[in-house]
Amino acid sequence: MAANRTSKKTACCSDTNPCPLPPDQSAEQLATLAWAIAHPARVRIVRLLISRNTCVCGEIVDEMPLAQSTVSQHLKILKESGLVQGEVDGPRVCYCINPENLSALKALVGSL
Amino acid sequence: MAANRTSKKTACCSDTNPCPLPPDQSAEQLATLAWAIAHPARVRIVRLLISRNTCVCGEIVDEMPLAQSTVSQHLKILKESGLVQGEVDGPRVCYCINPENLSALKALVGSL
DNA sequence: AATGTTTATCGTCGATATACGATAGGCGAC
DNA sequence: GTCGCCTATCGTATATCGACGATAAACATT
Numbered sequence: 481m482a483a484n485r486t487s488k489k490t491a492c493c494s495d496t497n498p499c500p501l502p503p504d505q506s507a508e509q510l511a512t513l514a515w516a517i518a519h520p521a522r523v524r525i526v527r528l529l530i531s532r533n534t535c536v537c538g539e540i541v542d543e544m545p546l547a548q549s550t551v552s553q554h555l556k557i558l559k560e561s562g563l564v565q566g567e568v569d570g571p572r573v574c575y576c577i578n579p580e581n582l583s584a585l586k587a588l589v590g591s592l
Numbered sequence: 593m594a595a596n597r598t599s600k601k602t603a604c605c606s607d608t609n610p611c612p613l614p615p616d617q618s619a620e621q622l623a624t625l626a627w628a629i630a631h632p633a634r635v636r637i638v639r640l641l642i643s644r645n646t647c648v649c650g651e652i653v654d655e656m657p658l659a660q661s662t663v664s665q666h667l668k669i670l671k672e673s674g675l676v677q678g679e680v681d682g683p684r685v686c687y688c689i690n691p692e693n694l695s696a697l698k699a700l701v702g703s704l
Numbered sequence: 705a706a707t708g709t710t711t712a713t714c715g716t717c718g719a720t721a722t723a724c725g726a727t728a729g730g731c732g733a734c
Numbered sequence: 735g736t737c738g739c740c741t742a743t744c745g746t747a748t749a750t751c752g753a754c755g756a757t758a759a760a761c762a763t764t
Contacts, residue, residue: 504636507635511629511630514627514630514635517622518626524616527704530704546722547724553723553743555741556743568730573742585701586701586702590701592639592697633752650710659753665752665753667711684710
């Protein structure tokens with residue numbers, strides 16, 4: 481599912497016009513971001529990334545009772561949602577929170 | 593990597609009980625609540641229920657481009673998550689937000 | 705009692721999430 | 735170079751979602 485990110489509403493406001501937020505579009509954005517944390521394993525991953533302010537690499541697997549491939553899948557979902565970004569750093573990949581989208585999630589939930 | 597057990601423990605509880613709420617539980621609670629709004633249709637339903645402060649009955653179906661059975665399914669999911677509660681009122685069922693769990697969702701997301 | 709309205713449930717379909725093991729690829733260390 | 739570590743991907747199996755139509759259940763009205 482994972483709400484398609486190719487939603488073409490665009491009928492609400494023009495490019496230059498502020499138009500706070502088209503209801504449908506913000507609904508899909510919120511759904512996408514909520515979907516990212518709609519699994520306990522991903523919640524734990526997100527919290528881990530936030531607590532360790534620096535990027536985290538393989539430690540994530542050690543903290544979770546899941547296979548490495550499964551954790552990789554969750555990380556992929558988190559990356560696709562935009563809540564997490566990963567950067568290659570030599571032999572390992574370091575993940576960190578995307579603060580912009582985390583703020584967006586907080587704002588969208590907070591304004592419910 | 594199980595070397596840094598000491599710094600992993602955050603003070604999740606401080607009262608009489610020896611931590612009856614392990615991090616997993618709050619992760620599951622957040623995942624459950626996030627799952628409730630992890631679909632655009634459910635986001636719209638939740639927003640509709642919040643905007644109309646009174647309970648809403650069949651109007652939800654009219655506002656959504658979905659079949660009645662599908663909307664009923666989404667409402668069932670929202671009820672199971674605890675974010676929405678429904679009360680029988682004569683021949684119809686009236687839904688309203690469960691403010692307690694909505695606050696819990698906001699708090700959990702906000703404290704990320 | 706019969707009817708109409710409203711909501712829930714059933715059955716079904718396709719699509720996708722979740723989990724795992726096995727495998728492939730990249731990079732540092734020896 | 736070869737080896738070992740870390741991560742991604744593939745393939746697979748199971749379970750669930752999301753959607754619909756059709757039907758059942760509960761209630762007010764007639």
